[in-house]
Amino acid sequence: MVVFNAPFDITLINAELRRHDLGSLEERLGAETAPVIDPLVLDHSLDRYRRGKRTLSAMTSVYGVTLQEDAHTAQVDVSMMLGVLQEMAVRYPRIAGVDDGALHQFQVEEHRKWADNFGSWLASKGRVDDISRAWPQE
Structure with missing residues (x-):
């Protein structure tokens, strides 16, 4: 399953079901809902220090994918997401040859690292660290 921001979308789908x-x-x-491939988690891991938003729309320009004017419709978002994922595989060949199970496990670990880092940043600003370390989560 390929899902952009899997923890959010899978949680939402499960809540609605x-x-x-x-x-x-x-x-x-x-x-289990696995393997899940999430371009957002991969982007956080592979280009950790890039500035700017990491929405699907923002990532299309980073990865040279056309931002379609009817973005935010399911079919168009899936097309753009798959384009971003394809360009990631070209830009970062180390993920291109990894099997789905290993890539899923890599993302579990990388999401946890990102969540720990972001949670620490929130705490340093006096904000509540309520970031889930689980990925994907129910």
Whole structure:
């Protein structure tokens, strides 16, 4: 499964499924929701110090993908996300040949590193560190 900002989207999907008494993704699949490939997590890891927003729209220009004018519709966002992911694989060949399971585990670890770092930054500013270290999460 390829999902941009997987912790948010998978949590939202699971909440909506449960709200309609349809169980979770995991219950419906009869298995863990994995492997998940998340261009946002990969971007945080592969280009950690880049300044600027990391929204899908912002990342299209970083990776040379056309920002389509009807962005934020499901089909267009999926197309742009897959384009970003493809360009990441070109720019960072070390992820291109990694199997899905290993890439999923890499993202679990990298998301945790990012969350720890961001949580520390929040705490240093006197704000609550409420960043989940789980990825993807229910």
